[in-house]
Amino acid sequence: MILETTALSYDFGSGRRIQFPDLRILAGEKVVVVGPSGSGKSTLLNLLCGVLPVQDGSIRLLNQSYKDLSPLRLDKVRADHIGIIFQSLNLIPYLSGFDNAVLGLRFSKARKNRVKDLARTVASLATQLGLPPDTLERNPSGLSIGQQQRIAVIRAMLGYPALILADEPTSALDPVATQQFISELNKSVDSSTQSVIVVSHDPEIIPLFDRVIEIEPAS
Amino acid sequence: MIGIVLASMRSRLIPIVLVIVALSTSMALLLAIDRVHDATKTGFNQSLSGVDLVLGPRGSGLELVLYTVFHLGKPTNNITTTTLSDISNDPMIEWAVPVALGDSHRGFRVISTTSEYFDYVKFGGDQSIEFAQGVPFEKLHEVVIGSEVAKTLGYNLGTSLFVTHGSETLGKSHDDFAFQVSGILAPTGTPTDKAVFVSLEGYELIHLGWSNGSKAISLRDLDASAIPRDRLYPKTVTAVYLGLTSKLGLFKFIRTVNEYPDEAISAVIPGVALAELWSMVGAVDKAFQILNWLIIGISLVGMVTMTLTGLDSRTREMTILRSLGASPYALASLVLLETLVIGILAVTSAVGLVRLLTWAAADLLSDWTGIRTELTWLAPAEFFTLIIIVLAGLVTSLIPAAMVYKRSIHRGFLN
Numbered sequence: 001m002i003l004e005t006t007a008l009s010y011d012f013g014s015g016r017r018i019q020f021p022d023l024r025i026l027a028g029e030k031v032v033v034v035g036p037s038g039s040g041k042s043t044l045l046n047l048l049c050g051v052l053p054v055q056d057g058s059i060r061l062l063n064q065s066y067k068d069l070s071p072l073r074l075d076k077v078r079a080d081h082i083g084i085i086f087q088s089l090n091l092i093p094y095l096s097g098f099d100n101a102v103l104g105l106r107f108s109k110a111r112k113n114r115v116k117d118l119a120r121t122v123a124s125l126a127t128q129l130g131l132p133p134d135t136l137e138r139n140p141s142g143l144s145i146g147q148q149q150r151i152a153v154i155r156a157m158l159g160y161p162a163l164i165l166a167d168e169p170t171s172a173l174d175p176v177a178t179q180q181f182i183s184e185l186n187k188s189v190d191s192s193t194q195s196v197i198v199v200s201h202d203p204e205i206i207p208l209f210d211r212v213i214e215i216e217p218a219s
Numbered sequence: 220m221i222g223i224v225l226a227s228m229r230s231r232l233i234p235i236v237l238v239i240v241a242l243s244t245s246m247a248l249l250l251a252i253d254r255v256h257d258a259t260k261t262g263f264n265q266s267l268s269g270v271d272l273v274l275g276p277r278g279s280g281l282e283l284v285l286y287t288v289f290h291l292g293k294p295t296n297n298i299t300t301t302t303l304s305d306i307s308n309d310p311m312i313e314w315a316v317p318v319a320l321g322d323s324h325r326g327f328r329v330i331s332t333t334s335e336y337f338d339y340v341k342f343g344g345d346q347s348i349e350f351a352q353g354v355p356f357e358k359l360h361e362v363v364i365g366s367e368v369a370k371t372l373g374y375n376l377g378t379s380l381f382v383t384h385g386s387e388t389l390g391k392s393h394d395d396f397a398f399q400v401s402g403i404l405a406p407t408g409t410p411t412d413k414a415v416f417v418s419l420e421g422y423e424l425i426h427l428g429w430s431n432g433s434k435a436i437s438l439r440d441l442d443a444s445a446i447p448r449d450r451l452y453p454k455t456v457t458a459v460y461l462g463l464t465s466k467l468g469l470f471k472f473i474r475t476v477n478e479y480p481d482e483a484i485s486a487v488i489p490g491v492a493l494a495e496l497w498s499m500v501g502a503v504d505k506a507f508q509i510l511n512w513l514i515i516g517i518s519l520v521g522m523v524t525m526t527l528t529g530l531d532s533r534t535r536e537m538t539i540l541r542s543l544g545a546s547p548y549a550l551a552s553l554v555l556l557e558t559l560v561i562g563i564l565a566v567t568s569a570v571g572l573v574r575l576l577t578w579a580a581a582d583l584l585s586d587w588t589g590i591r592t593e594l595t596w597l598a599p600a601e602f603f604t605l606i607i608i609v610l611a612g613l614v615t616s617l618i619p620a621a622m623v624y625k626r627s628i629h630r631g632f633l634n
Contacts, residue, residue: 051541072546079544092536094230106223107544155543 002195008057030196035215041199050074079108083156085166090152097136101154111159125154166198242565245514247572255580266409269341272486275458280487287458290328297455317456331422353402359421361401367412393425420451526619547627551620558616562609
């Protein structure tokens, strides 16, 4: 088991509260979370990342309960075991594609140690994701949105984190590119050790995942 | 971390360079003012030793010392040699060396005096004036030149020169009487290096037949050797350097001089006159220093403002770093590290700039007074001042760092 949540809820104050369904994510599982706007999909991801505090219920990642961890320790867990892909603007503008791709390793020795030959691993992931070799040398301003998203995938994948979280990663892509992107993302995941949770409101991508989790609008 | 900081700074190169320039310039000015002040003070204080009193016409003691010792300004009055001989006979006086000023040679001041000048007047504590070449003047046409004069004008022993009437370079020349270099002084780092020394009698001789700044009789028509030496002893001199038999009677003697009935004269302790100068200069120094600290403060505020205004545009950068596991402390430390890098760069440039400024100021000072100051890198006290400024920068950067910390703590980034 990679991730397990039990009776997880989040109170925004002023009477608005979200009750999340229990999650049990196994190694190699690719899950899509869907729900209408304001249903709390992003809040769920923020809780899973460990940046929002667990108020009620529990989250366990690789058998570690978030409630038992200090905020600093949670940051370390995120650095070591979670790869994150944003909706857009995933890259730091003043760093090259390569430097952006390897940025996560600066914050995690564990992930750095898991990569044997960094340059070769990055190049291999880039090829797998269909990125031309010179893409990694360019700064984000010289890359298309799709290329930027793929570099963000490399960054999230490097060092084999147990959990990949992606928040609407295809919202800036056209339908063809979306299908291609999700397929490449899923293919890049090591099915024996890694899991993927993607949040999306695009029903077209549901068939590309093993399982779909629906979130009800907040009460 | 430092790699990220440096890359981030490179992306904001222009504002960061401007902040570094502002900080380093103000730091350099602060240190340079202090250095020039200290070097000038040391240089002035070391320029004249062994002289207990400077006797001159009554007036400003500081002015008397400035124009006799440092050749700054012009003498306005003289004292008679009758008074000089009267004062010299006082039992408290061990030696008296008269000086007469007014003329120049190609921009260098001419000092007419006795050869005892080189025996009694000292510099840099207790160092005697040494001859690099030759001997003191003895005959009327002999002249001794300072090391800087010899170097600048390329003069050697035996070189002939004419003295110009007055201190202006384009004044009328005493071209009817040539002096010949009999001695070249060793460098002293004091105004002596830029002086031309002639005997009182030689100086009097070239002024024979001069009236109201114009020459009436040419010395070419006279046989100078036929004039008895004592007839050429001047009636007036500009000032007299005095050495006392005992320092205990110094103030009593000053009182005697001030109450001298036959002529309005006064005696000045050189160190006291200079102390007056430093107290005057000190107030200006303080004002400059306060102004500089203000500029440093403004530069630091500018640096914080730059960081604060850049925070919004750096939200994405901070969010990405946070998503990769950077703690709020790590993000705040990025801001502090950036300030530290700016501080170190500013200090490094300031040190170079201080050396450049000190070097330029030392050159100006040397041109102006002949005082040569020592160039040094960074004294411990100066280093401490720079560290204080960097620490002040770090303290002021705690504001944006705290803002970054507050913004990132318990705030979701996936939305």
